Amino acid sequence: MSLASPQKEKFEFKFQKHASYDKKHYQIYNDLTRVTGSPFYRKEYTKIFITAMALGYKYDMKEKLVERSDSIPTAVFTTEEKWMMISIYMKKTNTTVSALWEPNEILKMAEEYANGGIQYLEMLYRQGANEDPINNMEDELMKCLSG
Amino acid sequence: MAGQVLRLSKISFENYRPFKKMQIDFKNDKEKTMTIISGNNSRGKTSIMNGIHWCLYNTEPFWLNEGEGKPIINQQSLNETTLNNSTFASVSVEFSDDKGPRYEITRKLYARRLNDTTEKIFNSDACGQIDAGFSITQSCEYTERKKDGSWFATDDEKDMKLYVNKLLPEDLAQFVIFNGEMLDKFFRKEGSNNIKDGIERVSGLPITENAIGHAAKLVKQYSSKEAKNSGPEGTIIEQKKVALEQILEQLEEEQRKDETGLKELQVFEDKYSTALSKFPEQYIKGLREQLDREKDNKKTIESARESLRTQRSDLIISNLPKMILKDVLLETKEILRESELRKETPPVITPEFIDERLSEGRCMCGYDLSHDSEATQKLIDLKNSVKNSEIANIANEGKVVLASMKEYFESSKIKELLTDLAEQLNTIDEKQTQSDKTIQSIVETLKEHNEEEIKEIGRKLDDILIKKRKVISSMDKRDVRIESAMDTIRGYQSDIDRLSKLSKASQMWTQKREFAEKVTNTLRDIREQVLAVIRKDVESRTEELWKSLISRGKQVEKVEIDDNYKIRVIDKEGIDNLRTLSAGQTLYLALSFIAAVREVTDTNYPMIIDSPFGKVDGPARVLAAQILPGYLPDTQITLLVTDSEYAAEVTDHETNEKHPSIRNVLMSDSRIWKEFTLKLHDTSEGSSETIVKEA
Numbered sequence: 001m002s003l004a005s006p007q008k009e010k011f012e013f014k015f016q017k018h019a020s021y022d023k024k025h026y027q028i029y030n031d032l033t034r035v036t037g038s039p040f041y042r043k044e045y046t047k048i049f050i051t052a053m054a055l056g057y058k059y060d061m062k063e064k065l066v067e068r069s070d071s072i073p074t075a076v077f078t079t080e081e082k083w084m085m086i087s088i089y090m091k092k093t094n095t096t097v098s099a100l101w102e103p104n105e106i107l108k109m110a111e112e113y114a115n116g117g118i119q120y121l122e123m124l125y126r127q128g129a130n131e132d133p134i135n136n137m138e139d140e141l142m143k144c145l146s147g
Numbered sequence: 148m149a150g151q152v153l154r155l156s157k158i159s160f161e162n163y164r165p166f167k168k169m170q171i172d173f174k175n176d177k178e179k180t181m182t183i184i185s186g187n188n189s190r191g192k193t194s195i196m197n198g199i200h201w202c203l204y205n206t207e208p209f210w211l212n213e214g215e216g217k218p219i220i221n222q223q224s225l226n227e228t229t230l231n232n233s234t235f236a237s238v239s240v241e242f243s244d245d246k247g248p249r250y251e252i253t254r255k256l257y258a259r260r261l262n263d264t265t266e267k268i269f270n271s272d273a274c275g276q277i278d279a280g281f282s283i284t285q286s287c288e289y290t291e292r293k294k295d296g297s298w299f300a301t302d303d304e305k306d307m308k309l310y311v312n313k314l315l316p317e318d319l320a321q322f323v324i325f326n327g328e329m330l331d332k333f334f335r336k337e338g339s340n341n342i343k344d345g346i347e348r349v350s351g352l353p354i355t356e357n358a359i360g361h362a363a364k365l366v367k368q369y370s371s372k373e374a375k376n377s378g379p380e381g382t383i384i385e386q387k388k389v390a391l392e393q394i395l396e397q398l399e400e401e402q403r404k405d406e407t408g409l410k411e412l413q414v415f416e417d418k419y420s421t422a423l424s425k426f427p428e429q430y431i432k433g434l435r436e437q438l439d440r441e442k443d444n445k446k447t448i449e450s451a452r453e454s455l456r457t458q459r460s461d462l463i464i465s466n467l468p469k470m471i472l473k474d475v476l477l478e479t480k481e482i483l484r485e486s487e488l489r490k491e492t493p494p495v496i497t498p499e500f501i502d503e504r505l506s507e508g509r510c511m512c513g514y515d516l517s518h519d520s521e522a523t524q525k526l527i528d529l530k531n532s533v534k535n536s537e538i539a540n541i542a543n544e545g546k547v548v549l550a551s552m553k554e555y556f557e558s559s560k561i562k563e564l565l566t567d568l569a570e571q572l573n574t575i576d577e578k579q580t581q582s583d584k585t586i587q588s589i590v591e592t593l594k595e596h597n598e599e600e601i602k603e604i605g606r607k608l609d610d611i612l613i614k615k616r617k618v619i620s621s622m623d624k625r626d627v628r629i630e631s632a633m634d635t636i637r638g639y640q641s642d643i644d645r646l647s648k649l650s651k652a653s654q655m656w657t658q659k660r661e662f663a664e665k666v667t668n669t670l671r672d673i674r675e676q677v678l679a680v681i682r683k684d685v686e687s688r689t690e691e692l693w694k695s696l697i698s699r700g701k702q703v704e705k706v707e708i709d710d711n712y713k714i715r716v717i718d719k720e721g722i723d724n725l726r727t728l729s730a731g732q733t734l735y736l737a738l739s740f741i742a743a744v745r746e747v748t749d750t751n752y753p754m755i756i757d758s759p760f761g762k763v764d765g766p767a768r769v770l771a772a773q774i775l776p777g778y779l780p781d782t783q784i785t786l787l788v789t790d791s792e793y794a795a796e797v798t799d800h801e802t803n804e805k806h807p808s809i810r811n812v813l814m815s816d817s818r819i820w821k822e823f824t825l826k827l828h829d830t831s832e833g834s835s836e837t838i839v840k841e842a
Binding site: 057059097 | 541
């Protein structure tokens, strides 16, 4: 790709102020951060978002948001998390550094994978109701480590 | 049954309290005469004691709170009994002699469900709370092998009572089946009358007593005839005397009833005071402090566990997305590298940086630009080309971040961390489980020592003591009236004597009456002499046995037993030391006393002792265990012990010195025949029952 881009005079990689989950998933985001037995207890929504996004990517569960929450401050994403989102975008759009011109498209794709993956994450959490829910997540991690 | 050597050969329970079906067979072995039955609290030891007593005497004296708990018939069995059907509880006790089974006593309690009412009521026949829809009936059977080998049997309750009391008087049952924790109650005045009555019964004295009664009747008959023959005045006096004698009989009857009532109150006082002595305030305070400490410890453990759990969650949450996206992140890293090589990514140079180089007139490589306009122009062009170099910054950031993530992709390292955390969590879980168990154990102990319950027992004890005081006061007043009536009767008799001397007709009856009186008095003297001999024998044997058991023996001058079997321990200064004896010394004194009574009355009954070491602790407990096997060498002894009383190492709380467990002490003696354990067994119906297993 060529460096020069006809659309923009000055490049600035900046996500929009808030990322979103679909409002229909409010309950699981809320439960995961507020129920004491949850692995995400008292953690930022961004952690749930990124984990859901990764699971959505892994299991190819991508779903458009119906009603955006606009509630997850993008400033809270770490650099690593930001690059996870960028990497998925590059992979799925088969682009290279030119992708960096499209921060909001990157975020949109991340949101859609997180929207798909949150259902799988919810399943992992609810299935572990009789034991520590983190065990299911550990199993998921062990699959990746063994693979 | 004086002179007989009887052994308990079998006890069987069916649907009796916690037992669905349980039988314990005892070996008739003259050498190995000791059997141990151990079990935790609430496993049925007290039920065994009560079951035997209920079978023999139709009472269960070893419960603390009668009528407040479950009924005699196993609760599950009652629950399963449908309309118009019945169930029953049964206890059988078999005694054998050298020729085999000799006596078998069985008592059954039937419950028939007449309607489906499940409202619970207290049913005195069932001895507990039971559905109101049940009808309760009882039956019993007594069988005895006669000398010719044939069997005698009766199912009449009155007959059975007679035969069982002949076999083993209820008053002496406390020498056969007793709670070791209540042995100190033997030496109270109120309890000693029972002992006296029981000893009289097994010593053949009732025959003498009957003869005394018969002779006393003759005295009355002759006295009446004597009065009638001494003239009208004598007749009037005799009528007054007879009327007063009737009043006296009533008073004596009331006195006997009160005595019986007093005995019953005494049983409750013993139970409640024993229960209270087991729950001293200081002990409960110590338990509460221990519970607080353990709760703090649990909080620390929980906090450490929570911290480890958080570490584990953080490790998994931070690594799961990275590991899922590992390949794609590595690809991005490669894209950034190649893009840089292909110069698609601009160098990380800002326009401000180039401005500075231009103003200095020197390139970043050190080349002097001041005389080279071509080179200066190239630098100006570069500045324009990097106006969008923010993309270089972000790409560079990606390069750095992705490079640093490389170490996270080392699976073995993550696995190692996870394993380490899992091990730490396991260790802390074990600590938590241990802490939970400790707390549970203290809470259960505290439940047993429930303060409200203790207060309730205290209140009950106070009530009993008030009732006792009232009964004693009433008896004292009645004693005065009886004495007065007897004085008056003696006065009437003296008047009759005076008048009869004046009448020839009455003199013959006077002679007869005087003779009958002499016979009565002689018989009474004989009875008193026999009792005195027995009492003296019991006294000297008790002293002998006890002195051999205690270290304080040399300081004790003598053990005294008075006419009412009240015991005293006299020291060199002539002072009674009974109240100052330690729990251990009191236990040994009680055991010595029991042994002496059994020896002197030649009543070799088997002996069943619940919590034999319950009152003593530390070295005294070990000593008691060492003494027990040698104590009453020919007697069959069954000990009911708690696991902690029996199997736990004994600690001397003063010196902290450890002693072997009671089990180890007893096992070293060859008198133990067998050990049984009472265990809870889960049934296929999902409930539990108590079973006995050989240890």
